[in-house]
Amino acid sequence: MQLSIQDLRRNYTYGGLIRNELPLEPMHLFQQWFSLLQSIEFPEWFEVNAMTLSTSDPEGGSCSRIVLLKGMESDGFLFFTNYNSAKGREMAMEPKVALHFFWPMFDRQVRIEGLVVKTSPAISDEYFASRPRSSQLGACASPQSQILLDDLQLDIAIQELDNKYAGQPIPRPDNWGGYKVIPHLMEFWQGKPSRLHDRFRYERTASTEAWSLHRLAP
Numbered sequence: 001m002q003l004s005i006q007d008l009r010r011n012y013t014y015g016g017l018i019r020n021e022l023p024l025e026p027m028h029l030f031q032q033w034f035s036l037l038q039s040i041e042f043p044e045w046f047e048v049n050a051m052t053l054s055t056s057d058p059e060g061g062s063c064s065r066i067v068l069l070k071g072m073e074s075d076g077f078l079f080f081t082n083y084n085s086a087k088g089r090e091m092a093m094e095p096k097v098a099l100h101f102f103w104p105m106f107d108r109q110v111r112i113e114g115l116v117v118k119t120s121p122a123i124s125d126e127y128f129a130s131r132p133r134s135s136q137l138g139a140c141a142s143p144q145s146q147i148l149l150d151d152l153q154l155d156i157a158i159q160e161l162d163n164k165y166a167g168q169p170i171p172r173p174d175n176w177g178g179y180k181v182i183p184h185l186m187e188f189w190q191g192k193p194s195r196l197h198d199r200f201r202y203e204r205t206a207s208t209e210a211w212s213l214h215r216l217a218p
C-alpha cells in the first residue's frame with residue numbers, strides 16, 4: 001500500500017544538543033559532525049559531502065543545486081566548479097551564498113550563510129590534478145550551464161581533447177577551479193521527538209569577532 005504524502009513522517013530519536021557542550025567555534029562542531037560521518041561506511045550512493053549551494057542574482061531570483069564539499073579550511077568550505085557556469089556568473093555578481101547539508105541517519109541538518117571567494121590557482125591546480133583523467137576531460141569539454149547544440153557536441157569535444165593531450169597531463173582550464181565559502185552564520189539542527197528539535201545558531205558580523213551563540217525555537 002502506498003502512503004499518502006501527508007502520512008510520510010519520521011520521529012527523530014538520535015539525540016540532542018546540550019548548550020554547554022557546544023564549542024565556541026562552529027567550524028569545530030561541523031568538524032565533529034563530519035568526522036562522525038567519515039568514520040562510517042555508507043552505501044556507495046550516499047555522498048556525505050553533498051551539499052546544496054544557493055546563489056542569487058541581482059534581480060532577486062535565487063537558485064539551488066548540489067555540489068560536493070571537497071575541503072575545509074579553518075575559515076571555510078571548498079568546492080570546485082566551472083567559473084563560467086550559471087552559479088559562477090551569479091557568485092561573481094552576488095557573493096553572498098548559502099550552503100545546506102542534510103544527514104538523515106543522524107537527524108541533522110546544517111545551514112550556512114557566508115561570502116564566497118575564489119581559491120588560489122594553486123589549490124585549483126592541485127585538486128584538478130588529483131581527479132581522474134575522464135573527469136578532467138569532462139570539466140574541460142563541458143560549457144557548464146549552456147544549451148548544447150546537439151547530442152554529440154560533448155562527446156566530440158571530449159574525443160578531440162583526449163586526442164590533443166594523448167600521453168600528456170591535461171592542464172586545468174582557466175575557467176574551472178575552486179571557491180571557498182567563508183561563513184558568518186552556521187545553524188546546527190538536531191531532530192528530536194515530537195518536533196521539539198534543537199537549533200543552535202552561531203553568528204558573527206566580522207571575521208575578527210567572536211561568534212555569538214543562540215538557541216532558536218524549532
Ligand SMILES: Cc1cc2nc3c(=O)[nH]c(=O)nc-3n(C[C@H](O)[C@H](O)[C@H](O)COP(=O)(O)O)c2cc1C
Binds near residue numbers: 050066067080086144
Ligand atoms: C551528487 C551531485 C554532486 C555534484 N557535484 C558538483 C560539483 O562538485 N561541482 C559542480 O560544478 N557541479 C556538481 N553537480 C552538478 C550541479 O548540481 C549542477 O547541475 C551544475 O553545477 C550546474 O549548475 P548551474 O547551472 O547552476 O551552475 C553535482 C550534482 C549532484 C547531484
